[in-house]
Amino acid sequence: MKVLLAGGAGYIGSHTAVELSKAGYDPVIVDNYSNSSPIAISRCEEILGKSLTFYEADVTDKEALRAIFTKEQPDAVIHFAGFKSVDESVRMPLLYYRNNIDTTLSLLEVMREYDVSSFIFSSSATVYGENAQIPCVETDPTGGCTNPYGWTKLMNEEILKDAALAITNLRVVLLRYFNPAGAHESGLIGEDPKGIPNNLMPYVTQVASGKLPFLKVFGNDYPTVDGSGVRDFIHVVDLAKGHVAALEYAKNHTGVEIFNLGTGRGVSVLELVNAFVDSTGVDIPYEIVDRRPGDLAEVWANPSKAKELMNWQATKTIGDICADAWRWQSNNPQGYE
Ligand code: UFG
Numbered sequence: 002m003k004v005l006l007a008g009g010a011g012y013i014g015s016h017t018a019v020e021l022s023k024a025g026y027d028p029v030i031v032d033n034y035s036n037s038s039p040i041a042i043s044r045c046e047e048i049l050g051k052s053l054t055f056y057e058a059d060v061t062d063k064e065a066l067r068a069i070f071t072k073e074q075p076d077a078v079i080h081f082a083g084f085k086s087v088d089e090s091v092r093m094p095l096l097y098y099r100n101n102i103d104t105t106l107s108l109l110e111v112m113r114e115y116d117v118s119s120f121i122f123s124s125s126a127t128v129y130g131e132n133a134q135i136p137c138v139e140t141d142p143t144g145g146c147t148n149p150y151g152w153t154k155l156m157n158e159e160i161l162k163d164a165a166l167a168i169t170n171l172r173v174v175l176l177r178y179f180n181p182a183g184a185h186e187s188g189l190i191g192e193d194p195k196g197i198p199n200n201l202m203p204y205v206t207q208v209a210s211g212k213l214p215f216l217k218v219f220g221n222d223y224p225t226v227d228g229s230g231v232r233d234f235i236h237v238v239d240l241a242k243g244h245v246a247a248l249e250y251a252k253n254h255t256g257v258e259i260f261n262l263g264t265g266r267g268v269s270v271l272e273l274v275n276a277f278v279d280s281t282g283v284d285i286p287y288e289i290v291d292r293r294p295g296d297l298a299e300v301w302a303n304p305s306k307a308k309e310l311m312n313w314q315a316t317k318t319i320g321d322i323c324a325d326a327w328r329w330q331s332n333n334p335q336g337y338e
Pocket of ligand 1: 125201202204
């Protein structure tokens with residue numbers, strides 16, 4: 002079964018390409034490398050010991066998509082081709098709304114022309130918004146997003162729900178990711194943020210490597226286990242396997258289904274720092290600074306629906322996440338460059 006991975010050279014897309022291929026699927030990567038590198042694809046090939054099919058194209062370019070659909074005849078689409086920086090989305094809202102929604106619409110329109118019915122979407126825990134109840138359950142209310150990035154995820158969910166109401170054979174799975182972190186255990190592929198990382202784990206690994214002097218812990222006065230923020234860090238390989246499970250699920254179900262992809266365990270920022278030191282032996286100097294505006298005290302998933310209906314659950318620990326993230330960072334100090 003051929004699966005088109007829109008944005009398949011990125012952090013989550015590349016790990017998913019590997020897991021799909023290992024599970025017997027035939028991934029077709031489409032990426033414009035705006036926030037990724039073709040080197041990620043050659044690294045995937047190295048891990049798999051075989052070549053992959055890939056195209057350099059912008060997913061909003063429907064003519065380019067049609068050419069790829071004509072040649073490859075995919076059976077399903079997984080859509081990772083979105084901009085993902087919360088900060089940048091506040092500064093450039095139109096860019097985020099244009100790209101993150103146009104990619105979905107273009108894919109859906111071309112899928113209809115070619116009668117492709119399965120669509121897996123990279124959504125986010127951010128759709129639970131600032132009033133999120135913990136642990137988050139798929140039936141909880143959504144909305145109250147604090148930035149344009151978050152709204153694009155929620156708007157895409159609504160677009161896909163409406164599309165599935167109107168198009169009877171559409172099979173949509175919305176995957177709400179919690180905090181993806183870590184890297185493939187080979188150390189060949191991983192997260193390669195541009196500039197100074199916004200997210201915790203790449204920041205920690207760059208402190209570990211000496212690229213950044215110390216970690217700023219955003220707040221130690223939250224009502225949490227130790228005062229620092231608590232998140233549900235999920236190993237990117239577990240997350241990638243969630244996409245394989247979602248494709249299996251979509252084979253037997255029309256309409257829309259929503260799944261949280263998280264571990265169900267909250268880990269605080271300071272616990273993550275300690276886990277990193279324990280599993281790598283590398284010290285992480287840090288300072289406590291003010292809270293970051295827009296951050297919630299705690300966010301974690303109730304992942305039981307994914308276990309029940311897709312037989313998927315995360316298996317890797319926070320120690321695995323830290324060890325694998327560090328292997329990737331230390332083997333590739335400049336990322337894919
Ligand atoms: N943090 C620090 N220092 C840093 C970076 C982060 O203390 O340098 C803290 C944050 O305050 C937060 C935790 O680490 O408590 C995690 O922060 P991240 O930026 O790594 O992740 P977020 O939970 O803020 O955001 C993530 C994704 C978003 C998504 C959101 C939804 O990056 O794409 O989860 O829950 F929208």
